Structure formats: structure tokens, C-alpha cells
Amino acid sequence: MCILIAGCSPRGDHQKNATTLVFKHGKIAGDPAKFDALLRRFEKENPGITVRDEVLPSSTDEQHQFYVINLEGKSPDFDVISMDVIWVPEFARAGWLRDLSHLLPGKEGEDFFPGPIEAVTYQDRLYAIPWYIDAGLLYFRKDLLRKYGFSPPETWQELVGTAEYISNREKGIYGFIWQGKQYEGLVCNVLEYFWSNGGDVLKDGKAVIDSKENIQALGFMRDLITKYKVTPPLVTNAVEETTRHIFGNGKAVFMRNWPYAWNIFETQGSPVKGKIGVALLPTFLKGMSASTLGGWQLGINRYSRLPAEAEKLVLFLTRADSQKTLALTIGYKPTRKALYGDKDLKKAQPFIAGLYEVFIKARSRPVSPYYTMITQVMQPEFSAAISGIRTPAEALRSAEKQISHILRVEE
Amino acid sequence: MTGRDSGNKFVAPALMLLLLVTVYPVFSVIYLSLQRKLLIFDISKFVGLDNYVFLLQDDRFWNAMKNTTYFTAASVSLELLLGLSIAMLLHRSFRLKGPARALVLIPWAIPTVVSAKMWEWMYNTDFGILNYLIGSKVNWLGDPFWAINAAVFMDVWKTTPFVVILLTAGLQVIPRELYQAAKIDGAGSWDIFKSITLPLLKPVILIVLIFRTLDAFRVFDAVYVLTGGGPANTTETLSIYAYKVLFQTLQFGYGSTLSVVVFFCIGCISIFYVQILSRDMKR
Numbered sequence: 028m029c030i031l032i033a034g035c036s037p038r039g040d041h042q043k044n045a046t047t048l049v050f051k052h053g054k055i056a057g058d059p060a061k062f063d064a065l066l067r068r069f070e071k072e073n074p075g076i077t078v079r080d081e082v083l084p085s086s087t088d089e090q091h092q093f094y095v096i097n098l099e100g101k102s103p104d105f106d107v108i109s110m111d112v113i114w115v116p117e118f119a120r121a122g123w124l125r126d127l128s129h130l131l132p133g134k135e136g137e138d139f140f141p142g143p144i145e146a147v148t149y150q151d152r153l154y155a156i157p158w159y160i161d162a163g164l165l166y167f168r169k170d171l172l173r174k175y176g177f178s179p180p181e182t183w184q185e186l187v188g189t190a191e192y193i194s195n196r197e198k199g200i201y202g203f204i205w206q207g208k209q210y211e212g213l214v215c216n217v218l219e220y221f222w223s224n225g226g227d228v229l230k231d232g233k234a235v236i237d238s239k240e241n242i243q244a245l246g247f248m249r250d251l252i253t254k255y256k257v258t259p260p261l262v263t264n265a266v267e268e269t270t271r272h273i274f275g276n277g278k279a280v281f282m283r284n285w286p287y288a289w290n291i292f293e294t295q296g297s298p299v300k301g302k303i304g305v306a307l308l309p310t311f312l313k314g315m316s317a318s319t320l321g322g323w324q325l326g327i328n329r330y331s332r333l334p335a336e337a338e339k340l341v342l343f344l345t346r347a348d349s350q351k352t353l354a355l356t357i358g359y360k361p362t363r364k365a366l367y368g369d370k371d372l373k374k375a376q377p378f379i380a381g382l383y384e385v386f387i388k389a390r391s392r393p394v395s396p397y398y399t400m401i402t403q404v405m406q407p408e409f410s411a412a413i414s415g416i417r418t419p420a421e422a423l424r425s426a427e428k429q430i431s432h433i434l435r436v437e438e
Numbered sequence: 439m440t441g442r443d444s445g446n447k448f449v450a451p452a453l454m455l456l457l458l459v460t461v462y463p464v465f466s467v468i469y470l471s472l473q474r475k476l477l478i479f480d481i482s483k484f485v486g487l488d489n490y491v492f493l494l495q496d497d498r499f500w501n502a503m504k505n506t507t508y509f510t511a512a513s514v515s516l517e518l519l520l521g522l523s524i525a526m527l528l529h530r531s532f533r534l535k536g537p538a539r540a541l542v543l544i545p546w547a548i549p550t551v552v553s554a555k556m557w558e559w560m561y562n563t564d565f566g567i568l569n570y571l572i573g574s575k576v577n578w579l580g581d582p583f584w585a586i587n588a589a590v591f592m593d594v595w596k597t598t599p600f601v602v603i604l605l606t607a608g609l610q611v612i613p614r615e616l617y618q619a620a621k622i623d624g625a626g627s628w629d630i631f632k633s634i635t636l637p638l639l640k641p642v643i644l645i646v647l648i649f650r651t652l653d654a655f656r657v658f659d660a661v662y663v664l665t666g667g668g669p670a671n672t673t674e675t676l677s678i679y680a681y682k683v684l685f686q687t688l689q690f691g692y693g694s695t696l697s698v699v700v701f702f703c704i705g706c707i708s709i710f711y712v713q714i715l716s717r718d719m720k721r
Contacts, residue, residue: 407498
């Protein structure tokens with residue numbers, strides 16, 4: 028009877044079992060049961076350790092706020108945390124993460140894509156292990172390109188030409204849509220133009236955003252709307268889902284978006300099923316195509332009482348076979364390069380296996396502990412440039428001034 | 439004398455409580471505003487008036503000030519005009535007066551965040567009902583000119599009912615005899631409105647203005663959910679800017695400076711209105 032009662036008590040009691048690991052993460056895409064099965068496999072492999080996973084709100088900003096408040100308050104209530112690619116340097120600088128450099132000794136870090144490894148490195152130490160990866164893609168309408176005899180564009184200029192030609196002949200179809208609302212997604216979009224023109228935001232810890240290359244790239248984005256008219260003005264308020272709906276209803280030739288949209292387009296009943304292709308994003312300079320890196324990393328709370336057990340879970344979840352399982356069951360894209368040659372994955376998820384080229388070229392947003400402050404400067408300035416309130420030159424001059432001010436904070 | 443003494447003793451606990459929950463936080467925010475403070479990186483330095491000097495040169499602050507002022511002036515004046523008209527209409531006797539009054543209240547009863555989300559969809563360029571009805575492709579929330587006005591319009595839709603309730607209550611206490619007497623004297627309806635309704639409604643109108651101006655000046659949730667401050671900060675109000683600085687980028691020092699300035703503005707507005715109101719009462 029006693030055992031029965033104990034068994035019935037909720038797992039979230041104040042008295043935490045000494046060997047219960049708490050794993051915090053955002054909502055799992057797809058079927059949660061599949062993810063649960065993976066955690067049970069970990070428990071089987073590690074007798075004596077149980078894992079309780081706790082899901083945070085799906086908004087990335089809210090997750091960030093949760094961690095900042097709880098980690099600043101030195102909360103030991105969770106052990107393993109899942110972090111967006113832009114948070115690691117900030118959390119590491121604040122002293123909230125355990126140094127995990129010893130988990131990837133020697134050259135093991137080279138098994139992973141370089142982008143995420145760069146993003147989890149702060150002052151030459153690793154503070155998290157890349158778990159799954161994301162990056163910007165160019166979606167295009169295979170059927171329409173074939174109909175008018177075009178191949179997927181390699182440069183931005185080619186994209187403009189193709190989009191103009193097709194949207195002038197197909198009624199009610201936009202040329203090219205992307206995410207231009209004042210939010211983090213806009214920064215992801217703009218950086219892809221900067222990088223593919225040889226520009227950047229920070230270099231050696233200094234702001235270099237006010238450059239000829241960047242002014243040109245940002246001006247081109249504005250021109251897409253006003254001069255070439257291949258992008259409708261509605262992008263200045265569009266997020267991922269806005270563009271996904273438009274493209275998914277067959278109302279655009281090209282779209283910039285993340286890989287998640289693919290599966291939705293390919294489900295039964297989708298108007299664009301079987302009509303879609305993806306490619307690397309176009310570029311201004313030959314060979315400079317760049318995607319903004321997204322994805323999630325696993326780290327360990329500095330105040331965790333179970334660091335050794337937590338390390339086991341991080342290693343387990345980022346192991347090749349676990350990443351493969353997650354790719355096959357819920358479509359998470361592995362961070363380990365070798366898996367993209369895996370026979371099973373190629374057969375079951377050919378789309379994912381084909382993304383190798385994109386991920387190897389994916390670049391991380393400015394790696395800085397002050398990124399959340401820097402992006403708060405970039406978002407309104409970029410928005411001002413694409414909606415025509417300020418010229419690109421004015422916007423970037425103002426951004427550079429403000430970013431330099433932020434970087435001086437430690438003086 | 440003794441009566442006054444014991445009176446002081448009676449209010450002492452309440453005063454202590456007030457000191458604790460209002461005066462102490464206010465002073466601690468003012469103290470914070472004089473520091474450069476990044477809590478999570480253990481950066482904390484007393485910098486005197488540096489933050490205030492930076493604020494004076496901060497284009498983003500002045501932009502937020504401009505947006506807030508525009509939002510407040512536009513929404514409050516529209517709400518007052520509309521609210522007054524609707525209140526006058528509802529004050530007349532007609533069938534279904536009860537249900538009509540209840541219906542007017544609906545927008546006020548919906549939680550702000552819900553109505554903001556609702557409007558976000560209605561303003562949608564491609565799928566929104568607004569563009570469908572007028573047969574256009576206006577980029578309501580993405581166009582710098584429309585976005586702030588879209589926010590004003592939503593606020594007017596949401597808060598006019600509040601103005602209507604207060605003004606209806608005010609209208610009900612105006613003695614009917616005054617109207618009857620005026621009619622006998624042959625006054626037209628404009629004269630009656632100008633010389634009876636408006637003067638007698640003035641205290642209520644002032645109270646409406648106080649509530650609405652202060653609320654509009656501090657507006658946060660409605661606009662934050664609708665646009666997040668975009669495009670290009672054309673809808674970023676002072677409260678949204680302060681929130682971003684305080685809670686998204688965790689700059690407690692400068693964020694507090696912004697809050698102090700908002701507090702100061704609100705203080706000035708309140709004093710202004712209270713002055714008018716008390717002058718009005720004395721007469």
C-alpha cells in the first residue's frame with residue numbers, strides 16, 4: 028500500500044529525487060511520444076537516473092526570459108537546458124553554464140557543422156553541445172520555373188529576373204517573399220544579404236556594420252519592394268508563418284524560409300504538394316551564398332546538483348544514434364555531418380539528407396554576449412531601411428553608432 | 439487638538455504602508471537610474487546623470503516620445519468625441535435601450551491581448567477582413583503611416599465603451615427639469631447641449647480625460663501585441679521602449695532612467711488635470 032501511494036504522488040514534488048534529472052526545452056515538434064521514447068532509452072542505459080522533461084512556452088523570447096530570471100536567481104531546479112543558437116555566449120559570460128569542453132575532446136568537435144560549434148564557443152571554451160540545426164533556404168516553384176524554362180537562381184539578380192518574368196505572366200502570384208517584420212527573423216534575413224555581399228556586423232569585437240557592402244545589400248532589399256516590385260510591400264509586416272501561408276497557397280514563385288515549411292507543403296491536400304524545390308540562397312558575389320544559422324544547443328546549468336548525470340544526458344542526446352532517431356521520427360536536423368551520408372536517413376528523409384550543403388555554409392549571427400542588445404538595435408534600423416523611413420546608409424550609420432555604444436559597456 | 443492628534447495616529451499605519459509600497463520603489467528606481475547596471479554580467483557602476491545625458495541625445499527615446507504623444511492625443515480625442523455622441527444617443531429613450539447598452543460594452547469586456555490578436559488578423563494584408571471589405575491591399579501594420587493609426591483605431595474601438603459608461607452615468611444625474619425649462623424657453627437642441635449638458639457634464643469629462651490620458655500615455659499591451667513596436671519603431675511607445683531596455687536587454691540602469699521620465703510626464707499630466715478640476719469645483 029505504501030509503495031502504491033508513493034507511486035501515485037506527482038513527480039514534481041518539492042523533495043526532488045536525488046537522481047531525477049530535469050530537462051527544460053521548448054515544445055517538441057511533431058509527436059511528443061517519440062521524444063519520450065528516446066528519454067526512456069536513456070533511463071534504460073543509465074539505471075538509477077530518471078529524466079523529467081519540462082516544456083517551456085513556445086515563444087523564444089519567453090524562454091530566454093525564463094532562463095535569465097531563474098539562472099540569475101541561481102535556481103538549481105533544472106539541470107539540462109536547451110538554448111537558442113544566439114544565447115550561449117551571453118549565458119556563458121554571465122557564468123550560468125558549465126564548461127563542457129571536455130565532452131568533445133581532441134578533434135571530436137570537427138564531427139559537427141562549423142556554424143553551431145562557433146556559436147557555442149566563448150573565449151575558446153565550449154559551453155554547450157549542438158543538438159539540432161536550422162538554416163535559411165530558398166523555396167521555389169519547380170513547376171513554374173520549368174514552365175518558363177528557368178533554373179533555380181544562383182545570384183540575387185537572377186532571382187529578380189526570374190521572379191519578375193514569371194509574376195508578370197502568372198496572375199495573382201508574387202515574385203519573392205521573405206520575413207520583414209521588425210523582429211529577430213528580419214535580422215536573419217538581412218544578414219544573409221550582408222554576408223553574400225562580403226559584409227558583416229562585428230569584426231574582432233568591433234562594429235563594422237556601416238560598410239559599403241552592407242549599404243548596397245540593404246538597399247537591394249528595399250529595391251526588391253520598390254524598384255523591381257517582385258516583393259509585395261506586405262513583407263514589412265511578415266513573419267515565417269505569414270509567408271508560409273502565402274507560398275503554401277501557391278501565391279508566390281520564391282520564398283525565403285526555414286526547413287520546417289517543407290513537411291507542411293508536402294502533406295496530403297496541400298495546394299503545392301510535389302511542386303516545390305529548395306536551393307541555397309542566392310548571392311551577390313560568386314560562392315558567397317550564406318544562410319543564417321538557427322537551431323538548439325544543450326548546456327548544463329551551473330547550479331545543477333547533478334552535473335555528472337546531466338553530462339551523460341547531454342552526451343546521449345547529441346550522440347549520432349540519438350540524432351538519427353530524432354531526424355527519422357520528428358524531423359530534427361542533425362548537427363553531426365556524418366549523418367547526412369547515412370543510408371537510412373537518405374532513404375526515409377531525403378529532404379533532410381539533401382540539406383548538407385546549406386548547413387555547412389550556415390553562419391552564426393554575431394557571436395557576442397551582448398547579442399540581445401545588438402539585435403535590439405538592428406531590428407528597428409533594418410525595418411526603417413526596408414520600409415523606406417530612412418535610407419540604408421542612414422540606418423546603418425545609426426546602427427553602428429548604437430552598437431559601438433553597447434560594446435563600450437565594459438570599459 | 440487632541441482630535442487631530444488621534445487622527446494622525448489612525449492614519450499612521452496606512453501612511454507607513456503607502457511609504458513602503460509606493461515611495462520606496464519610486465526612490466529605488468530613481469537611484470537605479472543613476473547607475474550603469476547590467477545585472478547578469480555583474481556590471482554595476484554609479485554614473486551620475488550620464489544616463490539622462492544619453493537620453494537627451496537618444497533618437498529612439500524622442501521617437502518613442504513622439505509616438506506616445508501622437509497616440510495619446512489622437513486616441514483620447516477620438517474616444518471623447520465618439521463616446522460623447524454614443525452616450526447622448528443611448529441617453530434618449532428608445533426600445534431595446536438595455537440590450538443596446540450591453541452591446542456597446544462588448545469591446546471593453548474583451549481582454550486587451552485577445553482583441554489585439556483579433557485586430558492583427560483583421561488588419562492582415564492578404565487574409566484580413568478589413569482589406570476584404572474595402573477591396574484593397576493596404577499594408578495596415580507594415581506601412582509606417584498606417585501602423586500607428588491602426589493602433590489608434592484599435593484603441594478607440596476598445597476604449598470608447600469605457601468613455602460611454604462614464605458619460606452616460608454623468609448624463610443621468612443632470613436634472614430633467616433643466617431640460618424642460620430650457621425647452622419652454624424655446625432653446626434649440628444645440629443651445630441645450632452647449633449651455634446645459636456640456637457645463638454640467640464637465641467634471642465627468644475631466645475625469646474621463648484623466649483616466650484615458652494616463653492610460654493612453656502608458657499604453658503597452660495593445661500596441662506591443664499588435665505590432666511589437668514596428669515597422670521601424672513607428673509604433674514604439676515609451677512603455678514599449680522601456681520594456682525592451684529593461685526586460686529584453688536587461689539594462690536596469692538606462693531602463694530605470696526611461697521609467698523615471700515616463701513617471702515624470704505622467705506626474706505633470708495628472709497635476710495639470712487636477713488643477714483644472716479643482717478650479718472647476720471651486721466655481
